[in-house]
Amino acid sequence: MAAARGHVQDPNDRRLRPIYDYLDNGNNKMAIQQADKLLKKHKDLHCAKVLKAIGLQRTGKQDEAFILAQEVAALEPTDDNSLQALTILYREMHRPELVTKLYEAAVKKVPNSEEYHSHLFMAYARVGEYKKMQQAGMALYKIVPKNPYYFWSVMSLIMQSISAQDEKLSKTMFLPLAERMVEKMVKEDKIEAEAEVELYYMILERLEKYQEALDVVRGKLGEKLTSELQSRENKCMEMYKKLGNWPECNALSRQLLLKNPDDWQFYIIYFDSLFQLIDTAWSPPAEGEHSLEGEVHHSTEQAVAFVEQRIIHEANSVRPLRGPYLAQLELIRRLRHRGCSEEHKLGDPEELLFQYFKRFGDKPCCFTDIKVFVDLLPPTQYTKFINQLLGIIPLSPLTEGAIALPASPKALQQHLCVVQLTRLLGLYHAMEKPQKLAAVRDLMLRYRHGLDFGKSCLKTELQFSDYYCLLAVHLLLDIWLEAGEEPAAWRCLALLEEGLTHSPSNAQFKLLLIRIYSWMQSTYSMTQLVNVFNIS
Template sequence: ARSHADSSINERRLRPVYDYLDNGNHKKALQEAEKLLKKQKDFSCAKALKALALVRLTRMDEAYATLKELQQEAVTDDPTLQAMTLCYRELERPELIVEAYERASQKEPQNEELLTHLFMGYVRLGQAKQQRHAALALHRLRHKNPYYFWAVMSLVVEAGQPDTSAVERSTLLLLAQRMVDKFVKEGRLEAEAEVQLYLMVLEMQEKYQEALDVLEGPLGEILTSYLDFVPQHKVELLSKLQRWPQVNSICKSLLLDNPDHWLFYQLYLDSVEKLQASGWTPETQSEKEAELRPRPDHTFELALDFVESLTGAWTSRPGSSVLRGPFMARISVLAREGAGTSRDLLVGLLMEFFERTGHKASCVLDISHLLSSFTFSEEDVVRLLDKMEDSLKAALPDTWHVPPDVNTMQRHLTWCQLRYYLTRRDAPPSKEQRLQLVRDLFESYQNGLRFGIGLLPTDFQPSDNYAILAGCILLDVWQESGDNRVLLWLLAALERALLNSPSCFQLKLLLLKVYGRIGAATACQRLAELLDIKHIQHDTLGYLVTPVFLKAGHLQAAGTNMNSALKLFTGNYKDTTDYLISCYKYGSFTKIQEIVRFRERLNNSLQFATLTAEKMILELLLEVKSQESLKQVMSCLEIDPVHDKTAWHELRDNRDVQIFREWGASRKKLLADALERSRQEEVMWLRIRNLLLRLLAAGHALTQGGLQRPVGRHADHGDDGGCQANGERPQAGLSVLCDLLGSLGELTRELDASTLASPASCFPVQCPGPSRLPLFVGGGCLRTLQGLFHWLEQLYRHCEDLPVESVPSEDSKVRDNLVPLVKSLVSDVRAREVKSLLDAQMYLEQLVNLAEVVGWCSLVLTVGSTIVRPTRNAVTRKGKKKKEAATDEVALKQFSLLLAEVEAVAAEARSLVGDSRVVLLAPLMATLSVEEEDPILPSTGDTAKDVHQRIEQSYEESLKELGALLDTKLKLLRSLH
């Protein structure tokens, strides 16, 4: 009773501190906590809250000192430990949370709550072995099943860790199985989650028969029967055991209950194919197989009879809806029979399927799936499409392309979509024919709008897919011709369709792709906001937005977008850890491995790695305005020049291209090839960005006292002799720089030998846009930066009186050509012709590359200025040896020459950016008009003007931001004299 009274008194005293912390008044909270501590020095909770206030006031040293006192006291009361946990979370030190609970549980080993918190702390750190020990300690203290199975799951997690060997994995899983076996023998399994964990352990060891015995035994009755979990799981296990008669029988029983489940049909037909191939017959069946009900079908003839019986049984029911599954299965059975089936029969069945289900939006997907899954020739596809067209015309001879009702409209739309996606792409119709087709599609679209009158803004219009299909065709025409009028028709028509259907994400995505292709970043930003891309979509769909901002020079928007996206990745570990803890609390063991895999997939995301590098480069370009600010930014970025922290072999490309529909098999192959090429280029681009950042960090480190590292493979770069720099051997840091230069040289040669895709080539609408790599490498930017860092190395050698290489090499040629390379950057941009908006996008991208190279030059020259500063001072002093004085003069001459050239190039680039608005973009935008043309979609004149304005505003914003960046770099360069 006295303890309870003391607790109530303490809680009342602490209430003001909690209130101030909750309200954000941390200074007042600190004062209140200190008042309490003056009255009661050993008030541990007040100390913890004081530490929390100090953390939030960014007085970290004092906070750590206070927390260290509490750690030494080994406090055990929950309010204090919870406050300490908050402190360590905000300090991002989860290991100290575990340390606090370890001390507390050692002091009170019988405290169940402390041990539970300790277990969850180990989960946060991913320490599976310690998890197991904590869980077993809990089970010894309180004989509860959940604690025991926490230990079992900890063994499974430990077995799944990357550093666990095959032998250790086998041992750990066997131990987990024996632990569960013990409970099974004692009849102590109580919950469904425990049985599922048992199944998981058995399947991870590939003990499928034992897992099947569990499902068929009394433990299987504990499992829930929702969504046919047990039968489906049995089918999976039997398939792995290759027991096809049982698979066939179970699938038949499932189909009798649910005759429209396509997955069951696929498993059923696979089992029929296996049985027929193996020659299995009822005469050769075992005694156990003879008891199977329903009886297995071992030939396609029997399978066809079964499927037709399903069709007849269902259609005979009064009021039954049209089922797709049995009809698709019937076609699949006949198609799998191969040579014995007439192609005319299959085409006829597909036509019958179209007649029955053509009014459903799913019909186009079903037919395209069947056509791509089996060997249908081009002639078969053309005959099918002709039959569909004849059917539509027979029903409505005069108005078949402007149907009078929704169902007829959907049948016509299905035919239009199949005609586009399934016909050959190597010999497309002429431009005029395709434009006429687009006009017809938009006429059908306009006609279909009357069926959507009165729909909510969140509903899709029934005719939206007409506009999307017409947009894809127009996009093909524009990419082939580069005609600005076609582009304006495309954008105006899609924008008008979006006004009619504000929630249609496919329209937004298509517009986003087209605007991105011409570098209209402002319009892309508007569409990204309409799409409301957030959370995991930053990883899967971020490739549609961020690269557009960077290539168009919208640096502020790019920075904002990258900040939002990086929050997902940086918070990934914390968020998924919370999910893991919830899984342990509620017994969702089957989700734990899934969450761990999800976390690793995000951690190894190519998008994450690219965003991190691009954000660092953007901060360097925008924030560095002096030598002091360079030092501050480099300190904040914490770039490690010695160790490459990117796990290149584990990078995952999580970009979602399937959000754009594609049904043709030939186009799927084109997409797969383009996607793989895009992935390779993005990885190569990331390697370049990482090397440039590490090179700058290595150069900056030379000005801060060098780096400590073991002698690497470039030990021959002056390892013997040389003067001391800041009390350290200067060669240590120089060796790192030389290693990185060697890596950059190898990468440059690798890129020179490879064939990069032309950025002007046509891309499938599903594929990510062209990488920045081709223009950056082809425009000489990479060679320029390579020469720039070689120049920095030589400058440092001269200033430190280190040996300079005397044998010319490929890299030294690049360095010697640095000044001509820098000068050529502006002339290359001036020489580019801008005849279309696609040319305008590439022109802007080259301007961005030019501005970025100027930015890199200013950063390296800022580092060089710090290196030559002692040399400048030394030249003015008397008494130096002639050799030393000559070396100093060479270094100063090198620095002054390059500084003058880069400053001249920066000034010329700034002038070029200013002239671009008048000389190039204004005349181009003046040609972007359809006032005298027949628009594709009627009444889009105002929309076309809006599109014109958005594109023009976007280009002006690009030039404005690039001009501001170059002004900043010019100011920085002038300050280095």
């Protein structure tokens, strides 16, 4: 309501202000009483009647509120107070379609009002009336010839094309019309904002005019694409891919990696384009540039050398970069898949994964990075690899004979990464039941110890050691689902409930609980579950 009051220009503002204040403060009954007092003195003060309707709506008297609102709406008001108050009321009633009728009437009475036309356009947008949006946008542009209003109409055409059930109609009528409208502005040199260029690019892309879209991005209009980092280059890359211009893709991705060697998306494009060029036996021209974007790499030797150069560059960088090391592993995997002997030039995957863990093992992202490449390890080396990783984690027993525990959150994160890899590689799955139960006890001991590192965490934050509890639950679930031992399921519930007391915001705990309770419900009756858990 405060926002509405900010627009009030009516002389009756002083009289209405107490009602606004009561509504803003949630004192709806006093707002109704104040409105009644005001209406006794000023029967024609329509806004007071609408504000009373808002108070009635908020006190649960929807029918009375709607009758009052319709009485005012039938008069087709044109004052800002009444229009904005009715808009607020209709939104709270979830009747946005009534707002369109309200402003349709206002526009008829005040046809040259920029404000009412713009409100009408937004009202159509809320109910998805894209055809009427287009008409309202053009009507507004005729009254006030500003670029944004013109492009509101263009955007409405795009929305009509997106929502059209007939794709042929979309590509033969709506999008071509939108294209012509934008081209008219381009020819008249009236394109002003980046959003207008983005809209033009979107239209051309949807029409599959990829070369035209590329020309727009590379041309003068593309200079306006500045709000996002590398926006112009990303759009060029997208068009090169759709056009199958792999030399340009390769050259551009290589240039971007020289500037930012940690950008993973460009490594993927670089490798994709490289092997596309190799498969088509592409070779650079005898004279001149390789491509519009510069030098092109078209052999595995060049790729190997390029990745090695990025790693050397990383060694001299201010902060550690993961991209070059992951690119090294990605290239090995691709070369191995293609049966290329050059993979050996990049090193032994097991040693590279070990070195990667040494550099980034204390980062939460380490596990998700490494798990993509564990298929490079032979199964016979899994246990050795895990033991190798455990060997470099700083763990120490709290008392003589006790298990070794991490002394810092970083060491805990390293150990968690190894435990997750152990699960991923199937080493836990290969254990017998007694070993699994021992592993559960070990994990929960580590979980409870790790809670000491998260004493200062907020309720909305996760505990550092939550994954220990989660892995312990999954081991118990394995025992339950494989052997059908119900005590394991009950223990799962107990551990998850314990975990939620320390991490109330942990979504994985909650989802697992829902899943297990659902399984339980299919096995036990609701009465039995209530008795077991004392659910009231």
